[in-house]
Amino acid sequence: MRRPGFILAASLIAGAAGAVSLCALAPRAAAQQVQADESDLAAISQGAKNPGFAAAVLRVAAQADADPRFAAPLIAACREASPGEQPGILQAISSVRTREALEYLVSLLDVMEPGTPAQVSVLRALVRQTGRDDLGESSAAWRAYAEAAAKVDPAAWREQVFDGLAGQADRQARELKARDERLLQTLRSLHLATPADKRWALIASLLSDQLPPVNLLGLELVARELSAGNRPDGPIGAAVLALLSSPQCDIREQAAILVASLAPERAGPALLAALERESSPRAAAALLNAVGRWPSVDGETQVLRWISGAPNPVGAWKDVRNSALDAAWAFWRAGYLRDEERADQVLQAIRTIGPAQLTGSATRLRAELGEQADLDAIVVLLGSGIPEQRLSAAEALVPHPEYLPRILAAAREDPLLIEVAVRGVLAFDPTLSGFSAIEEATRKVPDQRRAALAIVASVLDEKEILDASRKLRSEPALREAVLAQIAEPRRIMSERTDPTGLSQVAADLYELAEVRMELGRFGEAVAALDALPEMDKYFPPEQARDLKATALICLGRSDQAAQLNATCDAWLRALEMCVQGDKAQQVASAVETGMAAKFSPEQRQKFEALKAQIAKR
Helix, strand or coil: CCCCCCCHHHHHHHCCHHHHHHHHHHHHHHHCCCCCCHHHHHHHHCCCCCCCHHHHHHHHHCCCCCCHHHHHHHHHHHHHCCCCCHHHHHHHHHCCCCHHHHHHHHHHHHHCCCCCHHHHHHHHHHHHHHCCCCCCCCHHHHHHHHHHHHCCCHHHHHHHHHHHHHHHHHHHHHHHHHHHHHHHHHHHHHHHHCCHHHHHHHHHHHHCCCCHHHHHHHHHHHHHHHHCCCCCCCCHHHHHHHHHHCCCHHHHHHHHHHHHHHCCCCHHHHHHHHHHHCCCHHHHHHHHHHHCCCCCHHHHHHHHHHHCCCCCCCHHHHHHHHHHHHHHHHHHHCCCCCCHHHHHHHHHHHHCCCHHHCCHHHHHHHHHHCCHHHHHHHHHHHHCCCHHHHHHHHHHHCCCHHHHHHHHHHHCCCHHHHHHHHHHHHHHCCCHHHHHHHHHHCCCCHHHHHHHHHHHHCCCCHHHHHHHHHCCCCCHHHHHHHHHHHHCHHHHHHHCCCHHHHHHHHHHHHHHHHHHHHCCCHHHHHHHHHCCCCHHHCCCHHHHHHHHHHHHHHCCCHHHHHCCCCCHHHHHHHHHHHCCCCCHHHHHHHHHHHHHHHCCHHHHHHHHHHHHHHHCC
16 A cells, blocks of 8 residues: 555656666655755755765655645756656655645646556656545546646645555555455455365465465364364464564464464474563463463463563453462462462562452462452452352362351352362261252252262261252152162172171162162162162062062063062062053063962952053053
């Protein structure tokens, strides 16, 4: 995009070949940002034969708004110049924004043949002087513009000129944006059309391109490929690391985010070097988030610098501090920041942050590094309105048994805390009381309830498991999950070392089998009764025998049930449990064949009623 004061060498491209001497000096004049002065005015006034003329013209041309006094000598010099020298002088005249210079340029346009190199040079000078690239090549339009300029005072006309230049800049910016969008769309289409095994080479070329929008597209495509499960090959990691030095902060930010995912070689030192020179808060936050993956002694210094860099950070700088604290937490977990002085520096910085502003990492660090007063300050966050703060507070406090009641109370209101509460119970209160607390906390969250109660039940003793299960009489499936802990082979094997506990195990297994019968899980009921082979020694054998026989009959295994010599009631119970099932008729026949002759009148009456119920189905 061209704008006032752009480098003269670019504008002289349209000049004739005879202007080589001016072109050769252009880069140096622009690079030195020189200003035309009184000596240049004198040199131009003396004419083109003066040795300093060419350099003086370049210095004027390089200015955005040259001294009006240059108009007259430049116009005079242009009139005397050869066709090859004129383009450079016209460029200098376009830097003088006076109506005199405008009138001269328009007068040249009036007498020139359209489309000639000379006319192109004049048109470019007019556009540069006024910004009116919308007037095209019509000499009549430029004449009308010059006549309108003559009717207003010089100050008003200069204001119009700068309005025109601003308008031109806006139009060129829109054009450039549109071109960028078309380019990027084309490159996206090219990416999609490229075979998967060749895409990384294309993306690498985008990352190393000189155009920032193309670099951003390359970073976007890397992220897209990673999300699709495609790992990069070739120099992608190195190319992304190189973009940490981009002059555009959004490119540095996106590059830092990708470095954390790609983990290229030498990422740690490259991130620290980028942090050392970073000034953008967004890019710094992304760099700090990535640095946490590569803890190091050198990294400690950088993290500490960003933690305490601003006493009262706000806005984006607040995000930087929080990212630095996230990195500090990662460093702490990796064994860094254990030096007393550095740890205290982190703690003092965190203490300046109000509890309501603490992030999860800051909360955990305060708990790890602080004293009792710090823990007490964190407790209030269990009631925070921000879920992340509630969870981080619970995580920070759960290693301390004195805070378990507060965590359990908070878990009753926030399902996010249940997993933390379970860990606290397992560590500090693996009793029926702890089970009851988790049972109460999970009443509103059935999706977490089963797993949480089963985990806590797994650490209870046999008597507590039975008592815990009886708290769940209205929830047979959940009760079964709790009682199932007693059937774990390792638990039964451990109890064999203390036979006095096997009586309780047997009672629990019988209860488990009863619950499974209620749920219609007859095979699992049999498995529960068989989990302790010597169950007859520790539990009334007739009671266990009848329950097992009932389960076997329901499974259609009446021949095995008959071998157990179970009571008539056991057979009738089986028929009663199966009366609505597919095996109802089969079970009824087995009962009639095997046990009908032994029925009492009451049992016979019950049997006939069940048969009638089956017949009506």
